Amino acid sequence: MDLMKLIMAIVVIAIHTEPLVRCEKIAVLNLYKAISDVAVPFFFLASGFLVFDKVIVLPKEEQERIILNYAKKILKLYLIWTVIYLPITIYDYVTNGESLIRNIFAFFKGLIFVGCHWNSWPLWYLLSVFYAFVLVRLIVYKKGLSQKVLTILAVGVYLIANEFTIILNNGYELNGFGQQLIKVVSAVFVNGRIFTGFFYIVVGFLMAQYKQLLFRRKSSEFLFFIAISICGKIATEGLLERCFLAMLAVSVFCFILISKVPDCKYWHTCRNLSTKIYLLHMIVYSFLDIVILDDRYANGLMCFVITIIGTIILSFGLIYFEKKSKVIEKLF
Template structure:
């Protein structure tokens, strides 16, 4: 396979997409709606991360059994539970604020913990749970000797099923929403996005043309609220990045780590800024809130990263 010399541009894009994730959650800062193109790019962020993971874990592999799916799945589950523990104060605050009793809150917490990954103020952690679940599904399917292509088709079908189920007002839709709440989980989204990244390892030519077509198709799908918009967007951005070689430099390694730190810690700053807006200390403006949350998250990430490289090296276990 004719791989590009490096994927340094992907590290740059990861950092930018971590900031886009803050943009996703910035809706709580103000009523402003993003323009179509900006909204589309922002909403592709998590799809980009999952697709990228699928590509990176499967590149240079010839078959599914060459990947240690079980080990990889446990890695993501470990990270997920660690970060749930880190966000526990905000989760408990959010559950306490909903006005429900202790028993009901415990049920909501356990359900979100095990199924959706979307407990209060830690919604972004669903990515870790989704990839962990996806890896264990991949383990089962690989042992069953199901081909990558068939797994990919299965993943796309599940995305389509989830799309229609979330909009169905009948028994099927109600049952689906009762079980999953949203389509963002390892079964009905993670598998399709992850397998798409794996399939990208087989594309050797015409990447720029394919990426451009996917981006425009995804934009049209997004405008009319159709399925696969985020997947097309995230896939196209990664595929475009894979065509670009940047000269080797240590900055890309730093950006890779910083993107993880920004992604994982930003909801604490989103919470703080939201609290300041509620108290009238900051303007009720989505763009300003996004900017402030980004600045705080990046600065805090830089400090944590510096500490992880010297004085507290064990911090690296929180993102790897």
Template sequence: MSTQGINNKVNFEGLDLFKFFIAFLVVAIHVIPKSDSPDLLNSLFQTILNTAVPFFFMTTGYLLEMKIERSTQNNKNTYLLFLINSLKLYVIWSILYLPLTIYGLITNDEFNIKGILYAFKNFLFKGENYFSWPLWYLLTMVYFGFILILSDKFKVKLLYMFFIIYFLYVALLVNITYFSHIEIFHKLNHYINTTFGGLRMLFGFIIILLGMQIRKNKIYFSPKISLLILFVSLCLSTFSTSILLSHFYFIQAFCLFQLALNIQFHEIVSNNFFRRSSTIIFLTHMYVYFIVLNVTNTNFNSPLAIYYIVCVGLLIMSILINWKFSSNRFVNAIFR
């Protein structure tokens, strides 16, 4: 392990660059239908896609810990500020996605009291309504803010919190995998899926805490070691069981993160472009996807072609926003 040249860096060019490209993998998760084909290439492709969101969570945790280290305030105030900022961002983007939520309710004949209450329940617990799937990431950060405040209030170290959440995640994962045929466990699994969208928020908490521990304990691997672990993990994950699979996502996100931290380059394009563009792509791609589907009347039966169109649209939008609205306060607030 090596910490030289990383620990004291202020601008993380590699993180910004990796986030930019990995944001397009997040787009692929939602645009390219998941294939159930058992072939090796498909398994490898799905594994790579499922590493994308963990990378974003790990980056969030790492940068949060860095902010805590540099803050002149106590941890409680830093945690509270993180919660408030996350909540603001989630509410703003939920409002921005509200037209699509209403559209979904109308087209599904659910624009009634029951449908509206169900959408509101999703807003509170799931972070997902019609074509607003990226919002669960923001809701996870909101709930994580509460976890930080509770851990501080009850003096629980974040490392202990990591293990508590991890063991809860594994217990529920075992339950889903092996005991869902038992009625009481089946009902529990159904409740977790319909209310929280599965175990993804617990998964997010674990990755954020892992990112914080990387920064706090200066856990840095060389590029060669990271590449070796990544290669082995990708090979093993293609033959893995469902319980082990998510653990390989941890490992792969960790290795990509280590590679990103080791990248240094002379700026050809401003880091701010990559940083803001990754956020633009992550948070707006479902809107662009929705527009593309409706413009093509959903008869464009090539998911890969639609993916390319969506990506080009997102890239053009990112360039325009960075070029024309870089000093706009609202734009800077929602694409921080």
């Protein structure tokens, strides 16, 4: 699990730096897209499963307390890293040519509804996780609704959020009230991405609930589903493609989860490194494209390699000083 989180953190760097931007081989690009799209859903699934797996045997009141504390921790982390990324955010707002009032509104929209600003793309994951755990707490622990209702709501939110994003990305025109609603919602949330984390967190919750049944399955079964999902994702478009993505992400996570990996003293380092790489890499990339290359939209293999090397060096440096500083420890 920890090694896979490290690999997925590196995949996230690839998403943001586009190492294959000049590749023209369709088969390679399709496979790359199928694999890279799994990265963030994998982190959502890991968050949901690992948190609920720890609390599932506890009394319901204790479960709710731990979940609330975890949500508060994630929100605190999100706000801290929003401040850390603030110089990059300010740089964007100063140079984008928009008015001060418009930029202030854009900042608070990004802070509350989108989860990121320019080049702080990784932070939307944190805000989405926060909202997801707040919703699970409300639905399951406050309202006392069943797992069936929770699952139906999660699937519904996932489908609606993705369809909303697809409509925006493809410029589809709706009639009357529907088009007005799309305009209003897109003006607030930009797209439906922030809501998709809820589905994966709920799936992680269900995996924790039925872990024993999950571990009775064979790895080959999930490999089969992975193969089917990749083919389906490549062959389809729109909402169906998003459904195959969900199937692929869940299958990959289940395969990793039930795989028998021997204990290793380096797994903790992998976990520590994956968190830092995920949160730090856009700072390294921003320094590269703003200060060194003077190109705010720089991408390609060189950007990918330099960002990885720089981020790993910075991460190991923070791991070293983390042992001596409580301040650095609280950043992660």
